[in-house]
Amino acid sequence: MDIQMASDAGGRGEQLSSLALRCAERLSLPFRDFYRELVAPVLYEGRTLPKVKGLPVSGAIDGTLEAAGIWVRAMNRLLIRTDLQRTTMLAWRQTLAPRGLVRTYRAWCPACLHDFAESGETVYEPLVWRVVEVVVCPVHTVWLETECPHCGRGKQPSFAAFTRVGCCRRCGKWLGRAVAKLTRASNSEFDVFSARTIESALALSNVEGSAELVTSDVAVRAIRDVFYEGSSAQMGRALGVLPSQIVHFAAGTFPAPLHLFVRACYATGATTKQIFQTNDFSDVARVRDGCEFEIRRSVPKRVQMSNALVKKLTEALAGDGSTSVMDIADSLNITSTTVWRRERELASRLALFHAGYAAQKMQRLKDQYQCEVIAFVKACQAQRISPGRRLIDESCGGIGRFSREWKWSVIKQAKAAIFGVGRDLAQEASESSPEETT
Numbered sequence: 262m263d264i265q266m267a268s269d270a271g272g273r274g275e276q277l278s279s280l281a282l283r284c285a286e287r288l289s290l291p292f293r294d295f296y297r298e299l300v301a302p303v304l305y306e307g308r309t310l311p312k313v314k315g316l317p318v319s320g321a322i323d324g325t326l327e328a329a330g331i332w333v334r335a336m337n338r339l340l341i342r343t344d345l346q347r348t349t350m351l352a353w354r355q356t357l358a359p360r361g362l363v364r365t366y367r368a369w370c371p372a373c374l375h376d377f378a379e380s381g382e383t384v385y386e387p388l389v390w391r392v393v394e395v396v397v398c399p400v401h402t403v404w405l406e407t408e409c410p411h412c413g414r415g416k417q418p419s420f421a422a423f424t425r426v427g428c429c430r431r432c433g434k435w436l437g438r439a440v441a442k443l444t445r446a447s448n449s450e451f452d453v454f455s456a457r458t459i460e461s462a463l464a465l466s467n468v469e470g471s472a473e474l475v476t477s478d479v480a481v482r483a484i485r486d487v488f489y490e491g492s493s494a495q496m497g498r499a500l501g502v503l504p505s506q507i508v509h510f511a512a513g514t515f516p517a518p519l520h521l522f523v524r525a526c527y528a529t530g531a532t533t534k535q536i537f538q539t540n541d542f543s544d545v546a547r548v549r550d551g552c553e554f555e556i557r558r559s560v561p562k563r564v565q566m567s568n569a570l571v572k573k574l575t576e577a578l579a580g581d582g583s584t585s586v587m588d589i590a591d592s593l594n595i596t597s598t599t600v601w602r603r604e605r606e607l608a609s610r611l612a613l614f615h616a617g618y619a620a621q622k623m624q625r626l627k628d629q630y631q632c633e634v635i636a637f638v639k640a641c642q643a644q645r646i647s648p649g650r651r652l653i654d655e656s657c658g659g660i661g662r663f664s665r666e667w668k669w670s671v672i673k674q675a676k677a678a679i680f681g682v683g684r685d686l687a688q689e690a691s692e693s694s695p696e697e698t699t
């Protein structure tokens with residue numbers, strides 16, 4: 262298939278899932294069919310295809326894990342290429358800790374998408390959006406978005422049956438739009454630095470051949486020895502990492518996380534090329550004064566999830582009551598049973614609150630109906646018409662709403678008040694037909 266990568270070199274390379282989506286679009290196939298007919302047979306070559314060929318949904322295919330390797334091989338075959346490793350984080354396997362490196366769900370810069378479309382360039386999703394540490398767009402300095410502004414769906418998977426690149430995975434709407442830049446006050450200097458640094462690092466792996474990157478332990482030892490007099494304690498203090506961890510990173514027990522290297526770039530002024538490729542720091546002056554980092558402890562996913570859940574429940578309780586437990590479950594992609602199991606107390610408070618809101622809302626609608634009935638009957642009286650209750654109900658938008666008994670009593674009362682009791686009763690008797698009383 263003749264399809265070019267959206268961006269050849271540099272830190273804005275395309276992510277593999279974006280390339281796969283564009284292939285499907287190029288063939289005018291829904292992504293689901295492209296996957297089933299073309300990708301899956303190659304992915305499962307030599308093995309039996311699973312009966313139910315569900316779409317892969319997580320960001321793992323752009324990451325450092327096995328799924329990425331398998332997808333790269335399959336897509337290389339399909340596109341008759343050899344270099345698609347560059348569309349994933351695979352080259353960083355020996356250099357960066359895999360945990361918390363790649364987003365499982367999508368993030369995007371609406372301004373980038375808008376620019377691609379406006380300028381007539383290929384619309385694509387850069388790999389840099391997949392990196393967890395990147396929270397602002399390196400080009401536009403706006404926050405990356407993770408929730409669709411049209412339908413509110415967050416936690417968007419890489420693929421859905423009819424997905425198009427740059428569009429929401431649920432409602433399918435275009436996600437690009439012009440967005441105002443971050444203001445200085447938003448305290449995001451380090452976030453912007455971080456995003457730009459990571460983009461420059463990705464340029465190192467976005468190459469045709471194999472990317473020559475040093476392993477994590479080599480990079481950590483170089484930083485420690487050149488900038489911190491060989492002291493893990495000094496380096497740990499300066500970069501907000503426990504010194505004992507630096508010892509392990511330097512020994513190669515496990516790879517260091519990306520944020521350690523980003524902080525090192527910030528504190529020392531070294532470039533990503535120096536840290537990850539050349540290890541030649543001869544032109545870097547010295548450690549920057551007065552920059553401090555907090556120690557970051559990893560938060561397990563389960564805890565993150567329950568934090569998000571508590572936050573949403575608390576927000577809903579502080580709101581107007583329109584949000585239900587079900588709405589919250591939907592927004593977090595979990596079942597409402599999970600919400601109840603994890604946060605029973607908050608969930609039951611919210612359920613009560615929402616029930617009150619719903620009852621009030623129903624009351625408001627009933628009041629409104631009653632007012633309309635009175636106004637309509639008055640208008641009829643002014644024209645000397647005596648309307649039947651069916652006509653009144655229909656004219657006041659009552660069809661299919663409220664209980665019939667209640668509506669009839671409202672109408673009866675209104676007619677009695679406006680036309681007088683006797684008249685109304687007489688008419689009621691003459692007007693009732695078998696069809697209406699059933």
Ligand SMILES: [Zn+2]
Pocket residue numbers: 370371372373374398399400401402
């Ligand atoms: Zn952007």
Ligand SMILES: [Zn+2]
Pocket residue numbers: 409410411412413414429430431432433434
């Ligand atoms: Zn949407």
